[in-house]
Amino acid sequence: MIILLCGLSGAGKTTLAYSVKNKLDELGKHTEILDGDEYRKMLFKELGYSQHDRMENIRRLGFIAGKLSKHGIITIISAINPYQEIRNELVNTYHDVRTVFVDCPIDILTRRDTKGLYARAQLPDNHPNKLHNLTGVNDRFDVVLKPDLHILTGIQTLTESTELLFSLITNQLIPA
Numbered sequence: 317m318i319i320l321l322c323g324l325s326g327a328g329k330t331t332l333a334y335s336v337k338n339k340l341d342e343l344g345k346h347t348e349i350l351d352g353d354e355y356r357k358m359l360f361k362e363l364g365y366s367q368h369d370r371m372e373n374i375r376r377l378g379f380i381a382g383k384l385s386k387h388g389i390i391t392i393i394s395a396i397n398p399y400q401e402i403r404n405e406l407v408n409t410y411h412d413v414r415t416v417f418v419d420c421p422i423d424i425l426t427r428r429d430t431k432g433l434y435a436r437a438q439l440p441d442n443h444p445n446k447l448h449n450l451t452g453v454n455d456r457f458d459v460v461l462k463p464d465l466h467i468l469t470g471i472q473t474l475t476e477s478t479e480l481l482f483s484l485i486t487n488q489l490i491p492a
């Protein structure tokens with residue numbers, strides 16, 4: 317199974333992915349997290365944030381996920397994954413792909429701003445530290461169409477969000 321956790325920076329994808337992995341570990345289920353931020357730093361160093369590069373990033377993560385999931389590893393792709401087109405491509409290319417919208421309002425993200433990216437996106441255009449292509453602020457994010465799960469991390473606690481994702485995964489593993 318492949319889980320696409322899609323959502324803006326700071327929405328809670330990584331936190332949620334590790335939280336659900338902990339629960340799956342307790343069941344003895346093998347889980348791998350492919351985190352966009354981590355793979356960009358370690359393997360995809362040449363990729364930036366243009367539409368082309370973001371698509372390429374997701375395509376590569378999808379390819380790795382396809383290989384892992386064939387061996388029964390529950391593979392969670394934790395990346396912004398901003399375009400519906402490439403999400404659909406993964407759903408149509410690989411077996412058993414589920415999409416999850418990790419959704420949080422921009423005002424809460426701007427307050428959380430754990431990496432300082434939202435503050436940088438709001439700088440004046442001519443400022444040297446201005447971020448010109450932050451997803452959800454000045455770059456495109458397509459609302460996730462018909463997600464298998466829609467999590468509202470601005471309202472739901474981490475425990476509640478984890479339980480919802482855990483149920484999606486385990487219901488699929490052990491059909492009623």
Ligand SMILES: Nc1ncnc2c1ncn2[C@@H]1O[C@H](COP(=O)(O)OS(=O)(=O)O)[C@@H](OP(=O)(O)O)[C@H]1O
Nearest residue numbers: 325326352353365370373395396397398449450451
């Ligand atoms: N311009 C811009 N837009 C969005 N994100 C940015 C940008 N610049 C750097 N970052 C950091 O890169 C992380 C997003 O990488 P992803 O691989 O998840 O992005 S994407 O799916 O290819 O769009 C994202 O990590 P997360 O905060 O974990 O989502 C950011 O820390």
Ligand SMILES: Nc1ncnc2c1ncn2[C@@H]1O[C@H](COP(=O)(O)OP(=O)(O)O)[C@@H](O)[C@H]1O
Nearest residue numbers: 325326327328329330331332469472473474477
């Ligand atoms: N319901 C929730 N689910 C996940 N994270 C939450 C939630 N509520 C608050 N947070 C906080 O929001 C931040 C999300 O950061 P992170 O998981 O790195 O997001 P992302 O991977 O989407 O960039 C963390 O500091 C986390 O503690």
